[in-house]
Amino acid sequence: MHGVELRSLTPGVLAVLVRRGADFAAAEDAVQDALVEALRAWPTDPPRDPKGWMVTVAWRRFLDATRADAARRRREDLVEETPDPGPAVGVDDTLQLYFLCAHPSLTPASAVALTLRAVGGLTTRQIAAAYLVPEATMAQRISRAKRTVAQVRLDSPGDVSTVLRTLYLVFNEGYSGEVDLAEEAIRLTRQLSAAIEHPEVRGLLALMLLHHARRAARTRPDGSLVPLAEQDRSQWDTTAVAEGVEILQAALARDQLGEFQAQGAIAALHADALSAEQTDWVQILEWYDELCALTDNPVVRLNRAVAVGEADGPRAGLAALAELDEDLPRHTAVAAYLHERDGDLPLAARLYAEAAHRAPNLAEREHLTRQAARLNARP
Known part of the structure; x- marks a missing residue:
């Protein structure tokens, strides 16, 4: 069992110790000690019940530390005996x-x-x-x-x-x-x-898979960002897309819509389009309306303004954008994009440059700077 598989045992083991009465910090230290011991001992002597072994060793480490602590008297009932290791499902x-x-x-x-x-x-x-x-x-x-x-x-x-x-x-x-x-x-x-069993847990898992499926296409070899519309969709992970869509459909069938399911539906519509031009922006806008009804998140409304601009035209998008706080992250970048779509290239170039100064990271700053340079280089 390698490190990642060992890590998968950690929460269950830690939770058992906490339930038995160990305080969180001491229990977590004991589990880390057990992980170190497992990495040392298991390659030559693997246990039949890995989790039961981890619980036993971690509990003993906790008891050893507790007995050595000045608070021993407050824990006498807890440390009387070591529980039978046994299987630990938890x-x-x-x-x-x-x-x-x-x-x-x-x-x-x-x-x-x-x-x-x-x-x-x-x-x-x-x-x-x-x-x-x-x-x-x-x-x-x-x-x-x-x-x-x-x-x-x-x-x-x-x-x-x-x-x-x-x-x-x-x-x-x-x-x-x-x-x-x-x-x-x-x-x-x-x-x-x-x-x-919770539809929003499924919705989040679907959303993660659908976003992660596009990972290979998001950056160029030099590390620069590739906007969604320009991504090479043949690089998208179709297996992850299929799994995400299947999980999402099962969650939506429960008819208990939540914000992660709605975000997952938007991601699925992007994944379903064979090209940027074939994106169903009308349906995406409908899902953004659902999402806005679920959460009054200003970032959601900012993304909705982009969808309005794609579905109903850039001027409609700019009207939706005008209703939002200009200090929102990415507000200026969205304004630049919509003004470019509307044909006002000088204003779009100035806004791209302004957005670059406000960018939260280097990759985004460089992308926006290139957008401004691209427009400034046009006749």
């Missing part, structure tokens, strides 16, 4: 762990870091590298998150929507180093989907 325990790591008392950044550490089984170094921050900074963030959730009681149902938002944040971080966070988010969402 689907409900694992689900509670998702809710704990995405608890509303945590900031989004802390929830993501704790989810990757506790549910994903990544090391602090790997998470720090993925987020391009010093390991000490990430260690402090995770430590604070552990202290926060140590005070949380797992005696009531968690908020699925908070868990899904956290997983989507992980997914959108994409790839930056040895850990592919997009694939990690898909793995964790698959795990959650197997543990809970």
